Amino acid sequence: MIIVHHLNDSRSQRVLWLLEEMGLPYEVKRYQRDARTMLAPPALKAIHPLGKSPVLDDGDARVAETGAIVEYLLEAHPPSGLKPAPGTADARRFTYWLHYAEGSAMTPLLLKLIFSAIPGRVPFLARGVAKGISKAVNANMIDPQIAAHTVYWEVELGRSEWFAGDTFTAADIMMSFPVEAVGARIGFGADKPKLKAFLQKIHARPAYQRALERGGPYSYA
Numbered sequence: 001m002i003i004v005h006h007l008n009d010s011r012s013q014r015v016l017w018l019l020e021e022m023g024l025p026y027e028v029k030r031y032q033r034d035a036r037t038m039l040a041p042p043a044l045k046a047i048h049p050l051g052k053s054p055v056l057d058d059g060d061a062r063v064a065e066t067g068a069i070v071e072y073l074l075e076a077h078p079p080s081g082l083k084p085a086p087g088t089a090d091a092r093r094f095t096y097w098l099h100y101a102e103g104s105a106m107t108p109l110l111l112k113l114i115f116s117a118i119p120g121r122v123p124f125l126a127r128g129v130a131k132g133i134s135k136a137v138n139a140n141m142i143d144p145q146i147a148a149h150t151v152y153w154e155v156e157l158g159r160s161e162w163f164a165g166d167t168f169t170a171a172d173i174m175m176s177f178p179v180e181a182v183g184a185r186i187g188f189g190a191d192k193p194k195l196k197a198f199l200q201k202i203h204a205r206p207a208y209q210r211a212l213e214r215g216g217p218y219s220y221a
Helices: 013-020 043-046 067-075 089-100 104-120 122-160 170-185 192-203 206-215
Strands: 001-005 026-031 053-057 061-064
Touching: 001 013, 013 026, 013 067, 013 170, 013 206, 026 206, 043 067, 053 067, 061 067, 067 089, 067 170, 089 170, 104 122, 104 170, 122 170, 122 192, 192 206
Parallel strands: 001 026
Antiparallel strands: 001 053, 053 061
């Protein structure tokens, strides 16, 4: 039996969604963030030394990191129809977006999360200075990067219906989290119709809805 060690409101929601799309049976072991720090509970360190989620158990195999889990599931449980044929242009795009989602896309989003949280984590007397630094870094460095990425996503979704071609793939599942995160925290204006449509389409998928039922509350949906 496949077991997913799942942290609420996290990127591991994508693993549940992938399993639902693949029609594989699985068990969810839920872990709850600390309400004050929003950090994962210590119990996850018994599963992975970094105490991070997702972690997937499949028999004797234990796999961490979302992208690695996606690749493992697609290889260990074929066919899924969620990966383009090898050697094609769509397959190369698939590999790119699969890794881009946790690499280039998440870096500015994590920086924004960190710098936005700094004013609330420093001593009271230093909060004014911290707030000024946070605001400046966000405005001058992080927000322009996020804006550049969203323009890029919009253009790429204009090339084809989905990120890796005209067929829905696991690359779209991987890209769902950065797109959802920007949509929830910043929003998409009238100049981003493709991204708005992408969110509407993925949220309407029956497998996505089933994954929400299995994973529990998920703010980005």
